[in-house]
Amino acid sequence: MAQRDFLLWLLMVPGLSIKGRYRIWIYLRDNKLLKLPWQQILIISKMRQPQRDAATFWFKQTKWQIDWQRLRKQTFIAICDEEYPIYLYECIDAPICLFYKGDLSLLSQPSVAIVGFRQATKYGQSVLSSWIPDLVSAGLVTVSGLAAGIDELTHRETLKAKGKTIAVIGTGLNQVYPKRCEQLQSIVSHEGLLLSEYLPWQGPKRQHFPARNRIISGLSQVCLVIEAKKRSGSLITAMLALDQNRTVMALPGRVDVPTSRGTNELILAGAIPVLSVEQIILEFANFY
Numbered sequence: 001m002a003q004r005d006f007l008l009w010l011l012m013v014p015g016l017s018i019k020g021r022y023r024i025w026i027y028l029r030d031n032k033l034l035k036l037p038w039q040q041i042l043i044i045s046k047m048r049q050p051q052r053d054a055a056t057f058w059f060k061q062t063k064w065q066i067d068w069q070r071l072r073k074q075t076f077i078a079i080c081d082e083e084y085p086i087y088l089y090e091c092i093d094a095p096i097c098l099f100y101k102g103d104l105s106l107l108s109q110p111s112v113a114i115v116g117f118r119q120a121t122k123y124g125q126s127v128l129s130s131w132i133p134d135l136v137s138a139g140l141v142t143v144s145g146l147a148a149g150i151d152e153l154t155h156r157e158t159l160k161a162k163g164k165t166i167a168v169i170g171t172g173l174n175q176v177y178p179k180r181c182e183q184l185q186s187i188v189s190h191e192g193l194l195l196s197e198y199l200p201w202q203g204p205k206r207q208h209f210p211a212r213n214r215i216i217s218g219l220s221q222v223c224l225v226i227e228a229k230k231r232s233g234s235l236i237t238a239m240l241a242l243d244q245n246r247t248v249m250a251l252p253g254r255v256d257v258p259t260s261r262g263t264n265e266l267i268l269a270g271a272i273p274v275l276s277v278e279q280i281i282l283e284f285a286n287f288y
Helices: 003-014 016-032 037-043 049-060 062-071 104-108 120-138 151-160 179-191 210-217 233-243 258-270 276-288
Strands: 076-080 097-102 111-115 141-144 165-168 195-196 224-226 247-250
Touching: 003 016, 003 037, 003 062, 003 076, 003 097, 003 165, 003 247, 037 049, 097 104, 097 179, 111 151, 111 210, 111 233, 120 141, 120 165, 120 276, 141 151, 141 276, 151 179, 165 179, 179 195, 179 224, 210 233, 224 233, 224 258, 233 247, 233 258, 247 258, 247 276
Parallel strands: 111 141, 111 224, 141 165, 165 195, 224 247
Antiparallel strands: 076 097, 097 195
16 A cells, blocks of 8 residues: 555554654654554554554444545645655654645745734734734745634734735644634635644544644744743743744743733743844744
8 A cells, every 4th residue: 555545544543642653654664664464553553452452443344444535535745745844744743644725835935833822912913913914025924723812813914914824723624613713714725725634524622732733833944922821832832843943932021911921931941032023034044
């Protein structure tokens, strides 16, 4: 079977985590074992016995073959494809498959990840809205997670400025979360790029959203945090970006405002304080 077919199948195997799938792929690739029968791969995988038993039982059923054939008709890129984004490929636990709708060529263009608080303040909204037209004019693609708040504003303002945006969602492509973003998700899929590592029919789960953050940061050369509380998903994205050797920039704010505590602490930890959009644009001179 082709590597793409195998990776699609591996994505379906129950009981495997994102890390587990990635590590199986790396082990088989490095040891030239990709031609092993699929059932044998379940045997040599490092799953715990209950998980292996469940996966073996699943394999013996016929439903997975029907679902697999359905998946093969979806548009997706696999980690073995030439089109797979190089920056993401170099990341630990990179997604083995990415389903997509829209313009795949955006993955090869310079991009900035923009994340922030879901209940964005007027300060954060105002700064971001004023900066995005300049980012678009500089030829930068914006990347975010299509969540409420800063994510949603990033996509809307980019499209408003006639720019290109990538949304990495925490559900399958046939699902919408939150529902308020249903129309925006459709627009992004036609005028930008919609990405998901989840099976098309999978709904939202709590663990999906921190996991998708590594893709948001992994696709981009620069990660910009607009607003964040002391503990937030935006800080997870920023820390992932640092682990991926990305440039992390943060918007400073008042010390007595909770939504700026996270960004201010990021700056204390070494993130670049951003005082103007020109700083972001100049940062890309280091890459191109």
